[in-house]
Amino acid sequence: MPLETVSVDTERDVSRVRRAITAYADNLSFDLLARTHLVTAASELARNMLAYAGGGSVRIAKLRHEARVGLKATFEDQGPGIENLDEALSDGFSSSLGLGLGLGGARRLVDDFELETAVGEGTTVSIASWHEPDRHPPGGP
Amino acid sequence: MERIAIAQIGDCLLVTIQVDMHDRLALTLREDLGQRLVQTQATGVLLDISGLDTLDTFIARVLAGIASMSKLLGAETVIIGMRPAVAMTLVELGLTLDGVNTALDVERGMALLRRKNA
Amino acid sequence: MPNEPQQPSAVLLNAVLSKTIRENRQEILQEWMGEQLAADTLRLDLIDEQTLELESREFLEVLSSAMSSGDAIDLESPPWQTVLTALEELSRSRDEAGFSATETATFILSLKQPLISRATKDLAREDFNAEVWLISKALDRLALYTTEVFQTRREATIRRQQEEMEELATPVVKIWDGILALPLVGTLDTRRSQKVTESLLEAIAATGSEVAILDLTGVPTIDTRMAQHLMRTVAATRLMGANCILSGIRPQIAQTIVHLKIQLGDIKTEATLAAALKSAFRESGLTVVGDS
Ligand SMILES: Nc1ncnc2c1ncn2[C@@H]1O[C@H](COP(=O)(O)OP(=O)(O)OP(=O)(O)O)[C@@H](O)[C@H]1O
Ligand SMILES: [Mg+2]
Numbered sequence: 001m002p003l004e005t006v007s008v009d010t011e012r013d014v015s016r017v018r019r020a021i022t023a024y025a026d027n028l029s030f031d032l033l034a035r036t037h038l039v040t041a042a043s044e045l046a047r048n049m050l051a052y053a054g055g056g057s058v059r060i061a062k063l064r065h066e067a068r069v070g071l072k073a074t075f076e077d078q079g080p081g082i083e084n085l086d087e088a089l090s091d092g093f094s095s096s097l098g099l100g101l102g103l104g105g106a107r108r109l110v111d112d113f114e115l116e117t118a119v120g121e122g123t124t125v126s127i128a129s130w131h132e133p134d135r136h137p138p139g140g141p
Numbered sequence: 142m143e144r145i146a147i148a149q150i151g152d153c154l155l156v157t158i159q160v161d162m163h164d165r166l167a168l169t170l171r172e173d174l175g176q177r178l179v180q181t182q183a184t185g186v187l188l189d190i191s192g193l194d195t196l197d198t199f200i201a202r203v204l205a206g207i208a209s210m211s212k213l214l215g216a217e218t219v220i221i222g223m224r225p226a227v228a229m230t231l232v233e234l235g236l237t238l239d240g241v242n243t244a245l246d247v248e249r250g251m252a253l254l255r256r257k258n259a
Numbered sequence: 260m261p262n263e264p265q266q267p268s269a270v271l272l273n274a275v276l277s278k279t280i281r282e283n284r285q286e287i288l289q290e291w292m293g294e295q296l297a298a299d300t301l302r303l304d305l306i307d308e309q310t311l312e313l314e315s316r317e318f319l320e321v322l323s324s325a326m327s328s329g330d331a332i333d334l335e336s337p338p339w340q341t342v343l344t345a346l347e348e349l350s351r352s353r354d355e356a357g358f359s360a361t362e363t364a365t366f367i368l369s370l371k372q373p374l375i376s377r378a379t380k381d382l383a384r385e386d387f388n389a390e391v392w393l394i395s396k397a398l399d400r401l402a403l404y405t406t407e408v409f410q411t412r413r414e415a416t417i418r419r420q421q422e423e424m425e426e427l428a429t430p431v432v433k434i435w436d437g438i439l440a441l442p443l444v445g446t447l448d449t450r451r452s453q454k455v456t457e458s459l460l461e462a463i464a465a466t467g468s469e470v471a472i473l474d475l476t477g478v479p480t481i482d483t484r485m486a487q488h489l490m491r492t493v494a495a496t497r498l499m500g501a502n503c504i505l506s507g508i509r510p511q512i513a514q515t516i517v518h519l520k521i522q523l524g525d526i527k528t529e530a531t532l533a534a535a536l537k538s539a540f541r542e543s544g545l546t547v548v549g550d551s
Contacts, residue, residue, distance in 0.1 A: 001337055015163040018195055033457060036195060036226040040234070043197040064340070066404075067347065067411040091235050101198050105234035132415060221500065225460030228498040229453075229491075237494040244500040245467055 001062045008046050009055040017046040017058050021073060024060060028069050030131045038071060038129045041106035045075045045125050048102055052095075053079020053123065063128060070111075072128035081119040089115075145170045147177050153185040153254060154178065154216075155247065159192035167203040174207060178214040185254035186211045189247060191222025201236050208241045217242060217257050219250040272390045277326035279378040284319060290373035291315055300365040305356050314349065315366075321345045332397050334404075346401060350408035360409040367402040371395060431462040438539045439468045440532070444477035452485065456492045460499060469501045470539040474532045476507030481515050493526050502542065504528070506535035 003024060006017050021042050025035040042058070049056040056077030063070035082088045089107065094100035107113040112128040145166060148155045154177055156170065174186065188204060190196070196204075208218035219242040223231075231238070242257070244250035280287065292312055295301060306314075321342050328338040346367075353363045374394050379387050434440045441459050459471060473489065475481075481489075493503040505528045508516075529535040 001340065011164040015161050018161060022194070033226045033229060033453075036230050037233070039195045040197050040230045043195060043199075044234075047197065047199055064343075066407045067415075099198055099202065099236070101235045105198065108233055109230065132411070220498075223499050225457060225464055225495075225499065228460060228495040229456060231498060232491045232495045238498060243498055245463070245469060246500075249467075249469070249500065 001064075003060045003062055005057055005059045007055070007057045008049055011047075011050065013055075014043060014046045014050060017073075018043050020058075020060060021071070024062070024071055028062070028071060028131060030071070030129070034129055034131060037109040038073075038127070041109040041127050042073050042075075044102035044106045045073075045127065049075050049077045049079070049123075051098075053077035056122075063130075065130075068130050068132045070128050070130040072112075072126060074124065074126040076122070076124045078122040081121055081123055082115075082117045083119055085115065085117065144173060147173060149177075149181060149183065150251075152181075152183050153187055153251065154181065154183045155187045155189065157189045157192065161195070162193065162200055164199060164203075167200055171203060171207050171210065175210055175214065178211060178216055182215070184216050184258050185251075186216050186218040187221055187247060187250045187254070188218060189221045189250075190227075191224065191246075193227065194224065196223075196227050196231060198234060198236060201231060201238065205238055205241055217254055219244050219253055221245070221247055221250045272386065272393050273326070273332065275382070275390065276374070276378050276394065277323070280319070280323045280326055280374070283377050284323065287370075287373045287377055288312075288316055288319055290376075291319070291370050294369040294372055295366065298365055298369055300362045302358060302362060305358060318345060318349070319370075332393070334400060342401070343404060346405055347408050350405045351412070354409055354412055360406045363405045363409065364402040367398055367405060371398050374398070431459050433462070433466055433468065434472075434536065435540070435543075435545075437466075437468045437543050438470045438472070438536070439463065439466065440472040440474060440536075442474045442477060442532075452488045456488070456495065459492065460495060463496065463499055463501050470504065470542055471496055471501055472504045472506055472532065472535045472539060474506045474535070475509070475512060476532065478507075478512065479509070481512045486516055490526075502527070504535045504538060506530070506532045 004020060006013065006020055008014065008017060018039050021039050022035065025038060030038070046058060049058075054077075056075060056079070059074040059076070061072045061074070063072050087093050089104050090100075091104045092100045103115075106125075106127060110127040110129050112126075112130075114127075115123070115125045117123040143166060145156060145158060145160075145162075147170075148157075154174065156174065158170075160166070162170075177183070178186070186207070188207065190204075193200075204220060208220075211218045220238070221244050223243065242250075242253060244253050292315060295311065295315070296308070325338040325342045326332075333339060334343060349366070350363055353366075371394060375391055378394065379390050382390055430442075432440050432442075439459070439462055441455070443455070462468070463471060473492070489505070493505075496503045503526065505526060507530070508528060527538065529538055
């Protein structure tokens with residue numbers, strides 16, 4: 001179920017993405033560590049979009065599978081694309097002055113990670129994390 | 142313009158970061174701190190990040206940058222109060238900030254600076 | 260989940276079904292109640308007839324509004340999410356009341372007969388078959404969903420119990436003011452080791468402890484993943500402003516660590532928990548009186 005689309009054109013929008021995902025994760029009662037992992041991964045991807053593609057958009061959606069709920073964020077840009085994907089995903093590779101930890105790190109922080117890219121056309125990265133709401137009322141068994 | 146306040150305690154500068162720190166704010170802080178260090182000749186910088194609930198590679202890099210800049214200006218930096226979830230996330234990203242001082246709270250940060258500068 | 264290709268008449272059949280439910284709600288409800296009361300899965304010891312009727316009426320309403328808002332039965336679409344939510348709620352309360360998964364699924368399945376007989380009344384033969392198929396399939400899926408909810412709840416309970424046991428197995432103990440110890444036992448799997456780290460870090464924050472002793476005396480062997488995990492725990496502890504001491508590393512583990520070429524770097528290690536404690540005292544500026 002789509003929840004919101006945030007367009008990323010300035011660095012302020014990167015914070016907006018973080019805040020939006022924090023709010024939705026809280027809403028679905030993600031635990032603190034899972035939320036922090038997801039928000040941090042989103043922050044890295046939004047930042048990459050801005051740095052290497054001049055901006056793009058983030059679609060946030062709620063997923064559900066049986067009794068589990070998930071939060072998915074899709075980062076889509078029309079930038080230059082990534083020529084060597086293996087290289088870009090490996091820790092320590094950066095075409096800029098970065099640490100080269102963003103992409104590989106984001107992948108480690110979430111449950112699902114998908115990346116599609118075409119040189120000259122753009123890059124789409126989607127990440128998702130899952131959570132099983134505790135169905136017992138507080139204080140219950 | 143929005144900025145993060147810098148307080149002076151003895152010969153230490155104390156910065157308390159409470160907001161979701163966006164990039165511009167982080168860069169402004171680095172500049173402001175540089176100026177204050179030169180003005181005050183402070184020998185220590187305490188960066189209290191207990192209010193931050195996320196830290197990505199960019200902000201971590203700015204914090205590490207503040208630490209090395211301060212060192213050049215004669216001050217030790219201590220990063221204070223990193224939350225458990227933030228620490229685990231940074232390590233997962235592959236960032237361990239080796240060589241940067243850390244402390245559980247401001248009091249212990251001050252004690253650490255006293256030991257370092259003794 | 261991709262939609263199955265819709266037959267040309269499927270949309271029409273959905274419309275028929277939707278209209279049938281809307282216009283014959285009372286009759287359908289009565290027949291449905293009849294089916295439920297006659298079923299041998301009826302549990303009047305767990306639910307009274309009035310509540311059963313209320314729940315049936317409510318569910319029919321939810322179903323009816325989901326039917327009327329779309330032209331295809333797609334459990335992934337927002338209107339159907341409401342139906343799924345209602346089913347989750349129902350399965351939850353039935354599970355808690357002591358119903359079995361089958362008894363709960365029967366609640367949905369017994370709606371088949373009343374729906375089919377009403378919705379197919381005026382249909383031509385080929386449409387009749389398609390409509391029966393459509394209704395059966397939809398209700399089967401909803402019934403299956405209730406069993407899935409049961410299943411997931413069972414799994415969650417087992418997992419919770421497991422977690423409780425694990426918490427017991429890895430207690431973070433405060434052995435002195437400012438000193439925590441985490442005696443690790445057995446082998447740690449990935450999920451559990453993350454939990455252990457999390458509880459250690461939270462205990463550090465809560466107690467303001469500057470030293471954490473990770474005691475490996477109870478750990479017989481260690482693999483790469485676990486060794487790396489230990490290193491990550493040490494790094495995260497340091498980021499917070501505390502220090503780790505590893506103690507009780509058995510020769511086999513030491514060998515693995517050397518063999519894996521894992522850099523212990525400047526991590527402090529001690530042979531025994533007692534030695535680690537002494538070293539922690541020193542670090543906190545305490546002296547052990549009477550120590551030889
Ligand atoms: N959206 C994108 N479009 C084009 N290239 C990209 C995109 N995202 C990442 N890249 C490429 O992949 C490389 C690795 O990205 P990654 O985020 O891992 O490191 P970084 O951004 O260089 O540094 P860090 O994120 O650690 O500050 C980048 O240097 C860049 O060349
Ligand atoms: Mg990056």
